[in-house]
Amino acid sequence: MRQLIFACVALLLAASVGRADEPLDIVIYGATGEVGSHVVQEALDRGHRVTAVSRQPEQIQKRHDMLSVVKGDLLDKASVTEIVTGQDVVILSVRGVIGDSGWPESALQFMAAEMLVDVLFLQDEAPRLLHVGGSGALEVEPGVLYAAKLPTILLSKGLEVEILGQILALEFYGKVDDVKWTYVTPPKNLTNGPRTGVFRIGGSQALEDDRGRTRVSRADFAVALIDEAEQATHLRQQISVAY
Ligand SMILES: NC(=O)c1ccc[n+]([C@@H]2O[C@H](COP(=O)([O-])OP(=O)(O)OC[C@H]3O[C@@H](n4cnc5c(N)ncnc54)[C@H](OP(=O)(O)O)[C@@H]3O)[C@@H](O)[C@H]2O)c1
Numbered sequence: 098m099r100q101l102i103f104a105c106v107a108l109l110l111a112a113s114v115g116r117a118d119e120p121l122d123i124v125i126y127g128a129t130g131e132v133g134s135h136v137v138q139e140a141l142d143r144g145h146r147v148t149a150v151s152r153q154p155e156q157i158q159k160r161h162d163m164l165s166v167v168k169g170d171l172l173d174k175a176s177v178t179e180i181v182t183g184q185d186v187v188i189l190s191v192r193g194v195i196g197d198s199g200w201p202e203s204a205l206q207f208m209a210a211e212m213l214v215d216v217l218f219l220q221d222e223a224p225r226l227l228h229v230g231g232s233g234a235l236e237v238e239p240g241v242l243y244a245a246k247l248p249t250i251l252l253s254k255g256l257e258v259e260i261l262g263q264i265l266a267l268e269f270y271g272k273v274d275d276v277k278w279t280y281v282t283p284p285k286n287l288t289n290g291p292r293t294g295v296f297r298i299g300g301s302q303a304l305e306d307d308r309g310r311t312r313v314s315r316a317d318f319a320v321a322l323i324d325e326a327e328q329a330t331h332l333r334q335q336i337s338v339a340y
Pocket of ligand 1 (some may be wrong): 126127128129131132133150151152153156168169170171172189190191192193205206229230231232233259263283284285286287
């Protein structure tokens with residue numbers, strides 16, 4: 098009897114982790130980027146099937162049985178639709194500014210969020226969307242975003258547009274209830290430190306360590322993203338990742 102109970106508990110536990118034991122189909126936009134390249138590696142190391150997207154796929158030299166490299170542009174709706182259809186998770190880790198209007202709406206981070214929501218909400222079994230956010234969208238004190246504390250005079254115009262575009266993207270997601278999104282926010286400092294697998298997950302507030310630092314390595318940030326891809330524990334929420 099005791100063995101039967103153990104077997105049932107084991108089955109229930111296995112069911113509660115959903116597809117985590119099976120490979121997921123994960124599309125990564127920004128696969129050639131500083132953050133995205135770590136995400137590709139982490140997903141492959143954990144046995145998932147990865148589609149790495151780039152406007153210039155020949156930039157990606159990596160070869161792996163579970164890796165497909167495809168050409169794609171987030172500004173092209175037909176291409177986005179073709180690439181994301183049938184996938185389990187789409188990870189958006191891109192940056193850029195389109196044109197020179199200087200408006201936050203011209204940040205690729207915002208435009209891509211709109212584009213993906215536009216495509217995904219039409220799909221019956223749409224993939225989940227994990228958006229790599231910006232630390233400017235984290236609260237540093239109640240009601241005050243980190244972006245408001247930044248010395249804009251020291252920022253390039255492009256970076257300012259991207260920071261504001263990331264905040265706009267989060268506000269946009271806040272009104273989206275027909276797509277399963279998660280806005281995964283890095284801390285102020287993303288480092289090239291090692292993968293430790295040890296970090297904290299917070300909400301919309303910036304997390305500080307005991308020395309007042311807000312940081313995480315890109316490798317550990319990638320672990321947090323793939324954890325979320327596997328576990329889907331923070332649907333339609335902003336989360337933050339830091340030591
Ligand atoms: N502390 C912070 O808050 C912090 C720090 C760093 C980064 N971030 C965020 O992290 C994310 C990734 O940043 P990163 O530093 O890794 O960027 P990155 O190294 O500059 O890479 C940018 C990526 O965007 C892709 N991309 C640009 N235009 C595209 C388009 N039209 N269609 C498809 N892909 C396009 C590029 O792909 P191809 O050129 O291959 O097409 C490239 O892989 C961004 O959202 C950024 O805001 C936050």
